[in-house]
Amino acid sequence: MNRQLSIIGVPMDLGQNRRGVDMGPSAMRYAGVVDRLTALGYEVEDRGDVRIGRSSEEEESQSNLKDLHEVVDANKALAKEVKSVVEAERFPLVLGGDHSIAIGTLAGVSEPFENMGVIWYDAHGDLNTGETSPSGNIHGMPLAVSLGIGHPSLTEIGGYAPKVKPENIVIIGARSLDEGERKLIREKGIQVYTMHEVDRYGMSHVMQEALSYLKDRQTDGVHLSLDLDALDPQDAPGVGTPVLGGTSYRETHLAMEILADADILTSAEFVEVNPILDVKNKTAEAGVGLIGSLFGEKLL
Incomplete structure (x- = not known):
């Protein structure tokens, strides 16, 4: 993995309804993410936070997409920042913020690649559109947007679409999908490992299958988008949309270790840490622990 690493914080909380997730990047910095990566031998550059504007009630009334x-x-600014990291031949690590920021991250990382792969580690599919979303919250749409499906002002960020092909996506840990998302998954043939597969076959088997799947598609870069709500609320209580029955902290550590050993990632983001809903910064600390494992931290 690239030993030169740039951290970008995105204090975004407008992609959903519950306030507090804008403090996620600060919580992960407080939990020691920079020191942890530096101790692993990485040259770490913290680029600070992308500036986020405030909500406009007038605009909300003109669109079913909240705070469009x-x-x-924000995602245009993030895409520009991430692209500059990629052009400097550094590894972009993005800290969120709600999951709508994945729109900008993927817009910034995927352009140099012919066949970008994406591992979407999440309780949700995030494949809704304005027509299928029960809430209008954009944090439930970033994967659909990255496929070129959704509002043009979102899909065209970065000046090109789509950012990723449906056959190059692997969703891991899903356990809450809306009907419109299920339909899109079937139509596009997206590879999904739900918690049923994780429970039945084990995390090691699922991760090895996912890696083989991406290898078979000859992906030339792989982005990891990890939503902390993929973990069970017992291990990650500080998230905006918790769903019971998620992956354990141990299982997710193993998944990150397998990705570290595979050495295929070219970018990553960790999102949806909400300190207001957390217990003693437990979720941010879990996120930083997972980042450590992803970047090669070992017990021995």
Whole structure:
């Protein structure tokens, strides 16, 4: 993995309804993410936070997508920042913030690659559109947007679409999918490992299958998008949309260790840490622990 690493914080909380997730990047910094990566021998550059605008009630009344204008602006700025990291031949590590920021991250990382792969480690599919979303919250749409499906002001961020092909996506840990998302998964043939597969076959088997799947598609870069709500609320209580029955902290550590050993990642993001809903920064600390494992931290 690239030993030169740039951290970008995105204090975004407009992609959903519950306030507090904008403090996620600060919580992970407080939990020691920079020191942890530096101790592993990485040259770490913290680029600070992308500026996020404030909600406009007038604009909300004109669209069923909540805070569309502000989310678009923030993701354009994020895409530009991430692209500059990629052009400097550094590894972008993005800290969120709600999952709508994945729109900007993927817009910034995927352009140099012919066949970008994505591992979406999440309780949700995030494959909704304005037409299928029960809430209008954009944090439930970033994967659909990255496929070129959704509002043009979102899909065209970065000046190109789509950012990723459906056959190059692997969703891991899903346990809450809306009907529109299920339909899109079937139509596009997206590879999904739900908690049923994780429970039945084990995390090691699922991760090895996922890696083989991406290898078979000859992906030339792989982005990891990890939503902390993939973990069970017992291990990660500080998330906006917790769903019972998630992966354990131990299982997710193993998944990160397997990815570290595979050495295929070219970018990553960790999102949806909400300190207001957390217990003694437990979720941020879990996120930083997982980042450590992803970047090669070993017990011995």
